[in-house]
Amino acid sequence: MTDVYLLSGFLGSGKTSLLMNLIAQLKAEGKKPAVLMNEFGSISIDSDTVANEENIPLKELLNGCICCTGSEQTEAQLQGLLEEYEHIDVILIETTGAAHPVEALDAVYSPLFAERLTIKGIVTVADSKRWLEREKLSPQIRSLFMEQIRHAHIILANKADLLTESELATVTMELGNFNENAPIIQTVNADISFSFIEETLANMKAISEKQVISGKHLPLSSKLIVFDRSVEKDRFEDWVKSLPDTVYRMKGYVPLVGAKNPYLFQYAYGMVNWLPEYVKMEPQLVVIGEGVQQLEYPG
Template structure:
């Protein structure tokens, strides 16, 4: 998989300078960078700064989050299939919203080829302290770029005195408590530390206003067809901090998958006439704390089988679900003399499943998963 970084920041913050220095350091590390640059104008002036031996694609005459998705997907597919690279750096325009940019970049057509590492947000220290002079909508976008950064780089600190630096640090920390904050002059930074700084971002105790949020993504590979009502129920169960979902879902009654999209609380289903990989890209805050579609489909039935077990409500991944099922099958809470075999517990669990009110699809879905776990637990090496 190719590592992907999104470079965000307001107009004039020094993104292109940072990009060029990042490219140089990647080359010095023996890595092959590739670049996608987005510029608002019809001419790519900033792209001249990128050396000719670096694979480059440009998105001109519009913001990446406002341009047609097909146009962006085509550029990414070109660079993915026609070029050799290890790391993809995507520089957005100063007018781009990070969530909308991710929505366009992480297409379900090729999301499984990429490992999204995070958003690096560059902040011009002088402009930041004068943010209240910006128009209301512009200021709101400016602050959103900062809030969603996984690594925030405070640039041009040589133009700030100590008091101004302290003010900038304090306010940036208030806006984004989870991000690492580093200072730079002329966007000079040791980029070999970027991945480490992002993956070890600071942890904080829950504050008065609630849990710390962090923008992230998740790729869900769908192993089976899903009824539309299950998908809609799953979407209704998700928190408002899940901003976008898009991908391809196979319905039991259709020959080809449907393109599925969630945006602003509204879902959309569009039938396709070709075979594509069935998978979903989820974008939002703390996505790892929400159950996947596959887990939700089985979790809702398991709650009916064991209504008294609150632990089932906390299941968000297949690993969590497997642990719950395995504990039931292994019957570890029973005395060794009365403990049932795995296959006896399987039959007992399936009989309880058949007794609850659920659809045939839901019953078959959980039954198949239980059978998979029985097969794994029954292997001699387990």
């Protein structure tokens, strides 16, 4: 299993600085990191910074976001990393600043990698000064900025050196109130210990498994459902309709009664989509949402 960390945050927040810091630390520990970078435009700018690092496996996506519209390309790039390079310990994925975290995870939580990748969590870099001035953003952009923070597992209150002590205290308190599950770390140049991230997410994972019983959970989690028999399409869709609104995404291969191969099934925001497959894929489904660990298909 290869550990995967998703680095999220708005445009210009300091994600690439965080990425470079983590790469240096992992190399110093004797670990082999690989990087998947998403550039917003058609020219790789931030990727060139990583490319200058020696012996760093790198794949990049240009002209868009790691999201549902580019998930196939993302899967291909991840497949390339896993097949072309040996002994990768950690994959660091830097999303474009315009990526929604749920959609970014949708591409990474592919059933193709269910037994090869372990998604450790989302580390979101928040521009502290921009947070204080968020009301100046347009409603749509402000919503994206807030969503990136709301779904984080760890939040870096970055550019702390640009604020007064009073302003920084306000930012830390407001971020903590907005996302009560994620620890807030004040940083300059997104400088943080990888071991701290690793240990914090591991502890949060252990806590979340206990908290499911009481209804508490991390902002986002995933559940892998494996099918041992074919299912009736209508019955399966009825089950999907019965799921709570906190289920955001589903993607996988569902074996249908009467079909030779499992169908590719996708679900997002109440919409379902079925596509036939011409090769036999593993009958398993990845569910992404809040508090999804207890979900099981009853059929």
